[in-house]
Amino acid sequence: MPQDTPGFTTHDHAACIRSALSTADAVCAARSVNLTPVRRRVLEILLESHAAMGAYDVLARLDAEGLGSKPPVAYRALTFLVEQGFVHRIESLNAFIACMHPGVAHDPAFMICRSCGAVEEAQVEAALGETATQSGFVVEQTVVEAEGLCPHCQPEAGL
Amino acid sequence: MPQDTPGFTTHDHAACIRSALSTADAVCAARSVNLTPVRRRVLEILLESHAAMGAYDVLARLDAEGLGSKPPVAYRALTFLVEQGFVHRIESLNAFIACMHPGVAHDPAFMICRSCGAVEEAQVEAALGETATQSGFVVEQTVVEAEGLCPHCQPEAGL
DNA sequence: GCAACTCTTGTTATGTTATAACATCCGAGT
């Protein structure tokens, strides 16, 4: 049953959450790292909202549920999830979002609607690859974020 | 006389500062906007350092020179310079850097050395162009930042 | 001249994002 809007399109949100969580469980088991209650709940919160959330928004949810009330609690969980690749940090929003392709190595890229705030994760092939090679720079990580208007908001903006 | 290291290469720094400042003067005149003393000095500070600087680093310089001591002074000047395209904001560093190609419309991209902090501005052709088109997203601005190791720091890191 | 306006700067106060440092807890292994 499709029911919510992830990026710009509709999808079966409940199934997507279940799937992402079980992938996370499996990956953590395989890596011998611990998806503790707080960490798992933070991932779940991000999956549920299916939007970019600030660390303090996540923290507010944790606090409401008695899982922690101080900033380091949220930041530590988010740091763990980012390290494991289950969550991405959106630099231009100072926010976090659940990954759409957990367990698979990828360079994430994002399209961020400046009107409604929706964020869609995209794939991008080695941005800067050639330029970097030319200048002798070794790329380890990339941040690719586009701001603009999602299909839904274009009419309202007169496009 | 080459004397400093801008991105990863040597160049005539004094000439580069002069040139950028006179371009900024000309562009501001053409656009009928005001390159006031504070704004001009902030640009100059960023050009001199030729590195990414935090707003509060810039502010400290302004303060030392009696040009302003409160955060809004620095942020306002930086905002102006970014709007006019003389300065870029580096999202992943929460920092600012003087543009290497002022007065020319371009989508900036950056290579950021995680070891020495050097930042080189690169050109990139419409990252995400195709992906965005496919999903109906209209891109207005892009953030492209690569973290890695500059040529100088690779040996020290064992590469 | 001077009133009205715009642009810029000065200042106060506060909001938002993030981390250092240290204390405590708990389970695994011995």
Add this chain to the structure above:
DNA sequence: ACTCGGATGTTATAACATAACAAGAGTTGC
């Protein structure tokens, strides 16, 4: 029981950023 590593709890503060209002300087129109 001991201790060691990983995780969490807590205090305090650092770092980044902006809202809101006051005040000056220059210019335009009268």
